[in-house]
Amino acid sequence: MNGPPVDVAIVGGGPAGAAAALTLLGHGRGVLVLEQSRYAPPRFGETVAPPAEPLLRRLDAWTSVSPDMLPCGGVDSAWHADDLVERDTLWVPGGLGWHVERARWDEALIRLAERRGAMLVTGCRVTGVSVVAGGGWRVHAGGTTWHARFLVDATGRRAELARRVGGHPRSAGSEVALAGRWSGAPDRETRLLVEATPGGWWYLAPTPTHRVACLVSDSEALRELRPPPLAWRRELARTRHVRERAPAAAPALRGVRVEWRWLEPCAGTGWLAVGDAASTRDILSGGGMVAALQSGISGAETAEQYLRGAADALSRHVTRERRRFLAHVRQSAAWQLGHRWPAAGYWERRTRAAEAVIRHLEGTAGSS
The missing domain is CATH 3.50.50.60 (FAD/NAD(P)-binding domain)
Incomplete structure (x- = not known):
């Protein structure tokens, strides 16, 4: 037809x-x-x-x-230190x-x-x-x-x-996100929570009908943690703030390469x-x-x-x-600075991946 x-x-x-x-x-x-x-x-x-x-x-x-x-009610960030810092925005300026x-x-x-x-x-x-x-x-x-x-x-x-x-x-790079969602529309808690750990970082946010938590790490850091719920539980235990708001028993998880x-x-x-x-x-x-x-x-x-x-x-x-992508990767590399574990394996690999992308894109820019 x-x-x-x-x-x-x-x-x-x-x-x-x-x-x-x-x-x-x-x-x-x-x-x-x-x-x-x-x-x-x-x-x-x-x-x-x-x-x-x-x-x-x-x-x-x-x-x-x-x-x-x-x-969004704002951002709670545990990035530079253990304690939460309340912010009006995360990385993108202009409001909540x-x-x-x-x-x-x-x-x-x-x-x-x-x-x-x-x-x-x-x-x-x-x-x-x-x-x-x-x-x-x-x-x-x-x-x-x-x-x-x-x-x-x-x-x-x-x-x-x-x-x-x-x-x-x-x-x-080999970044992987493990994301889980569970029922329960937000009441007063509409803030975004972001927390860095030695093996990656977390964000937790509401939606109009559910709550979502996401662990971002890489395949090397998670290689020995199978199945995914094991990775969730171990890495959640290493957080200070996310574990107070996310369920200890992993919800249905979805893994995505990012x-x-x-x-x-x-x-x-x-x-x-x-x-x-x-x-x-x-x-x-x-x-x-x-x-x-x-x-x-x-x-x-x-x-x-x-x-x-x-x-x-x-x-x-x-x-x-x-050019947009190159500018983004440069900015992203700058955003990740200031976390507490610059020498941890995950963060070192993430930095190397960003540097590799930047070198490649800079090398091809002249052929545009």
């Missing part, structure tokens, strides 16, 4: 894909969004940094998502931010794009992509073949679409990647959602320029994404 032709097919309906769709719709483009999930499985909560608000207002999306945002239930928040954003005219297909996976003679692409998904003039990969860290059309993911990863190149003839598909941000920065929205908007503007005939639009996207 053939679907109607579209200007742009976006694979992935998370924040970056939704931002790209809303931006392209604003230019009058025909947009198709293919999303593998149905937004039903729980997605671990996230704290949205304050700079997201002007981006959402630019997309005219603020009123659609703000009801699902719980204002909000806690969100990601599945509900992501769906609200993409449904807004659907109401504005995007074709949205959920519960489907791309099974094939091929070049069309004379220009454009055939995209096979969910038993339907779609013809698109341009492709946007918003599939997150997997970069599934880009892998099919010439992108090559690179990574450094090392630095980037795509080379992140654009090519007739396609580009946005969000985590282009480069993943360090979750320590607290700016992942902002970066996804920024990347989705700028990637969509690049696609619009390309469709209008700008020959250098894609190369400029590659340069811009590389």
Whole structure:
């Protein structure tokens, strides 16, 4: 079965894909969004940094998502010392931010794009992509073949679409996040808690309906701790503050690789990647959602320029994404300074990984 032709097919309906769709719709483009999930499985909560608000207002999306945002009451940080320090923000300046239930928040954003005219297909996976003679692409998904003039990969860290059309993911480090959630909407406690330990660091945050705790370490530090609940219990016991708020018995845990990863190149003839598909941000920065929205908007503007005939639009996207990622890794390396265990194995490995990424990106900057 053939679907109607579209200007742009976006694979992935998370924040970056939704931002790209809303931006392209604003230019009058025909947009198709293919999303593998149905937004039903729980997605671990996230704290949205304050700079997201002007981006959402630019997309005219603020009123659609703000009801699902719980204002953050501040940040309690045990980073430089054992005692908690109360802060108005963590690393990203500009206010307190909000806690969100990601599945509900992501769906609200993409449904807004659907109401504005995007074709949205959920519960489907791309099974094939091929070049069309004379220009454009055939995209096979969910038993339907779609013809698109341009492709946007918003599939997150997997970069599934880009892998099919010439992108090559690179990574450094072996960071792993063990995240657990348990029921119980917050009453008064809406603050984000961050605590460093010799073997990694923790954050604990509420969402509008649950609480979430996450241990970030690396595969080497966790190698001898199997299964994951054992790692959770041991590392939780090494905290001073998180253990007072998180359950000692590990909730259902989800393990996710969160090392630095980037795509080379992140654009090519007739396609580009946005969000985590282009480069993943360090979750320590607290700016992942902002970066996804920024990347989705700028990637969509690049696609619009390309469709209008700008020959250098894609190369400029590659340069811009590389520079943003390099600036992020440099800043992230600076953010981690000041914790109490600079010589601990995990922190040394993390520093070396950041240095390796910076050397590589600086070495390729001249080829942009």
